[in-house]
Amino acid sequence: MGGRGDLSDNPALHSEGKSQLARSRIVQPPKAPNPGWIAPQLVTLTTRPPQGEWRYEIKYDGYRLLVRIDGDQVQLFTKNGFDWTDRMPLLTKDLERLAVHSAWLDGEVVIQEDDGRPAFQALQSAFASKATDDLVYVAFDLLYLNGADLRGEAVELRRQVLEALLEHCPMERVRFSVTLDADPMQLLANACRMNLEGIVGKRDGSRYSSARDGAWAKLKCGNRQEFVIAGYTRAAAGIGSLLLGLHNDDGQLVYAGRVRSGISERTLKALRVALAPLAQDRTPLIDPPRMERAGVVWLAPQQVCEVKFAEITPAGKVRHAVFVGLRDDKPADAISLENDSELD
Template sequence: MGRWASARSTRVRATTTTSGAMPLLIEPQLATLAAHPPSRGDWQYEIKLDGYRMLARIDCDGVRLITRNGHDWTTRLPKLRDALARLPVDDVWLDGEVVVLDKEGRTDFNALQNAFDLRSTANVTLYLFDLLWLDGIDRRNERLMTRRRLLRELLEVIDEPLIRFSENFDADPTQLMEAARSMKLEGIIGKRVDAPYRSGRSTTWIKLKCGRRQAFVVGGISRGSAGVDSLMLGVFEQGGRLRYVGSVPPYFRSRQAAAFLARATPQHEAPFRNPPRPERDREYLWLSPEIVVEVSFREWTPRGELRHTKFLAVRHDKSAHDVSMEAVTDPNQ
């Protein structure tokens, strides 16, 4: 991922603000993984973008681009910062996702990773889907329909190709999922149109995925005669213990491999409460559980381990201690 992408970024600290003042930090609302579309309530659906969650805070002091974990990435996205500075607002909080688009207009997660790795983020696009604060007024308690109308009106007055409105679709969600699969998209996001914005995991936002994938924590490296052959993966359980769930062969270019090893911190003891059994002709190098990777897989086994894994990317935008096994919920309950 490169030295620049792996360097520690400044974290915005939530501090007490004057009553009525725009907050310095807003924790984003997160969608809950759903087993199927809901049959009750009024919902709208958007394409699930394959990128990094990004919030934008703009006031008289300028633009700040803040990740879902509160890290300031403004200096990494100078073109996007300048584009946002042209918005005709006094102060605003916006919620969206940064992506890189391929020639067909689809989001390309590997291209996004490469953009940050090579310090070449001029083509990184911000899709905005929510507005939390506008010109002195906190909009989070208003309905989603109202917030998105204000967002659309704000974006219509500028012509910035790097800033786009995330459109919603009125089609049946089952048909949308079929279309998403045919286009090889990650899935769709459903949102209650009458719901306020609430920081943290919420059931008024759901995600429907075309395939199984999520973030995992790397707790070790398995090395054979040919070198590193797999990353050992875990998820945090309630109580803060790391559970081993399987492994994945890494897919790194030489630069990415060097960056990964530079970030990895060896330790003597296994970080897992249930470390894998030793194997003949294989060495385990235990790591401090800090690095997060995105992995796709076919299914969970009855023993709670992954089957048929595929490495996708290192996630610099996610905190290891936020990684747990994604529970699939019934949106009708």
């Protein structure tokens, strides 16, 4: 494939500040087979910056995407292992130019506004209409490279190699997620003023464990998470409010309130298409709200949506909920309440 070569001979890795890295074992470690799948590193929600040495990046408002390259084949996988390569032909073609024999990249696919901010609803519309030419892949980690499994290396070294790789082979639709060198609370305040989702911190020296081990932490500008759509109320437009659910510790789907705000006419059309095949007679909730049977349509608990809200009450219901969009990249059976953690 044109443009590909041995990264150990890549001039980008021998530029100032990277020569030591180029000579280290991260460039030529013991060979390892290219994995067929790598589960993504999971992020812990926290309310304050953790102690210790951390590096921070923008939290991009898009879909998590892992890239596997093996010879001439490029595959794009969602967080849960769905192959979405065919949905993003131009991005796939761009990644074919990357100067590697084999690799795994981790990142986020977004659509950016003119000022560079991610636009989540535009991203959803792009996938719904199969108009994905404007997608941008923001890469933030390198897990495997030319026979070398890098998951056991420190995150800062993995990111240095990734940055050098992308500098050596610029691509129209691929960016590097830069490290932001500032106080994390100042970074978070600036992110919120810019209407971004928040920031993500990664502990120096941490390996890529494909688990929620506290090595990656996110600080968010507001309350926002995924819910299962358990049903909806009937209305003249066909759909009134969406009835939301979350799984408890026993895996049972519990009623979590409703949302109507934020649902546009275009969204209503998408909802009607997505939800019509899921209609069923019985509620999937263990504690359904009291309402007239004729006024509600229950659904098989398969469709996920994202909602922002003021708070979740002690009774477990969302307050001042606003619909953000459908999430086809996440399985419904994995959706539960996202709890804050205090990382030491």
